[in-house]
Amino acid sequence: MPSFEIIVFVIVFTALAFDYINGFHDTANAVATSVSTRAIAPNHAVILAATMNFIGALSGTAVAKTIGSDIANPSGITQSVILAALVSAILWNLLTWYYGIPSSSSHALIGGVIGAVVAGQGFSSLKLAGIQKIIFVLIASPIAGLIVGYFVMTALWWISRNSTPGRVNRRFLRLQVLAATAAAFSHGSNDAQKSMGIITMALFSAGMIPVFEVPKWTIIACAMAMALGTAVGGWKIIRTMGGRIVKLEPVNGFAADLSSSFVIYGASMFGMPVSTTHVVSSxxxxxxxxxxxxxxxWGVAKQIVSAWILTIPASAAVAALSYTVIHFLLGV
Structure with missing residues (x-):
């Protein structure tokens, strides 16, 4: 059996790998609409998204604390449970990325944690109140995105009612870059913190930190992993998000990015993990x-929603299987 320190190191490395994969898996969330409307060149859009994801990841740790302590008691979690949760989330992300499906990294990670905890320590180790709160927000946030997107777009149509469509789109072509910047910042503020929470859980359960506080080096490492992953780009999902759901023009892209940045950053301020993919899609x-x-x-939208519903139970099942194998190999 490898030493305890090596196992923790493997967990930290795997969590950063998840953050990296999350970056290229969810790049589309911030840049797809801008690329599809030709508001910004693809290479420039990805660089912008990577930079703002990094800055956003440094903006707080409230979401990290929710992920790390509200699903299960971190002091009673074994290293095999944490590693199994990460392996499950990574496998699901890679599978959906390969097929170009904009599924939720957040759902995959949360499902992975739940499945691994149940397999390793039983249902009694779960914090049902915390899970209910998280799942409520995961369900409510895309509904909020749908409503906010509708009303923001309606307001923009009303404001621009005396302008020609061509003039409106020329005006919003540049403004869309600003909205994409805000969307990328909000994405980093929520998604990068999820890996921070998992790493902190591993360190706390191993007795390497005295209290459940996210170390500074964890914040920097996760921000860098997210930014590097974003820089790689997720072009398959960009095609889905940028054009297959609805034909977008600059004013539509501006409204979608602005709406998603409001919903996602609002959730981050309250420490609530949301699926950036769900919010942007809605x-x-x-x-x-x-x-x-x-x-x-709506046919494409139905396929995406089906993937949303499937993610938590599928990743939980993969995590339970992963835990069985990892526990057998590591004995922890």
Whole structure:
């Protein structure tokens, strides 16, 4: 059996790998609309997203504390449980990325933690109140995105009612870059913190830190991993997010990015983990619905929602299987 310190090191490395994969898996969340409307060149969009993801990741640790302490008691979690949760989330992310499905990294990680905890320590080790709160927010946030996207787009149509469509789109072409910047910042503020919470859980359960506080080096490491992953780009998912849900014009892209940044950063301020993929997708649907309901390609939207529903139970099942193998190999 490897030493305890080596196991913790492997967990930290795996959590950073998850953050990196999350970066290229969810790059589309911030840049897809800007790329699809040609507001910004793809290479420049990815660099912008990577930079703002890094800055956003440094903005707080409230989400990290929720992930690390509200699903299960971190002091009673074994290293095999944590590693199994990460392995499950990574496998699900890679699978959905390969097929170009904009699924939720957040759902995959949360499902992975739940499945691994149940397999390793039973249902009694779960914090049901915390899980209920997290799942409520995961469900409510895309609904909020749909509503906010609809009303933001409706307001923009009203403000621009006396302008020609061409003039409106020329005006919002540049503004869309600012909205994409805000969306990338909010993405970093929420998603990068999830790995911070997992690493802190591993350190606390191993007795390497006295209290559940996210170390500074963890914040920097996760921010860098997210930014590097974002810089790689997720072009398959960009094609789905940027054009398959609804045909976007600059004013639509601006409304979608602005709406998603409001919802995601609002959740981050309250320490609530949300799926940035869910929120951005629902904001795009809301924006499209403001034009006309038929503008949204609901068949594609249905496929995406199906992946959303499947993610938590699927990743939980993979985590339970992963725990069995890891516990057998490591004995911890």
């Amino acid at each position: 904001c795009i649907m809301g924006v499209g619905s403001a034009k006309r309901v038929s503008a949204v390609r």
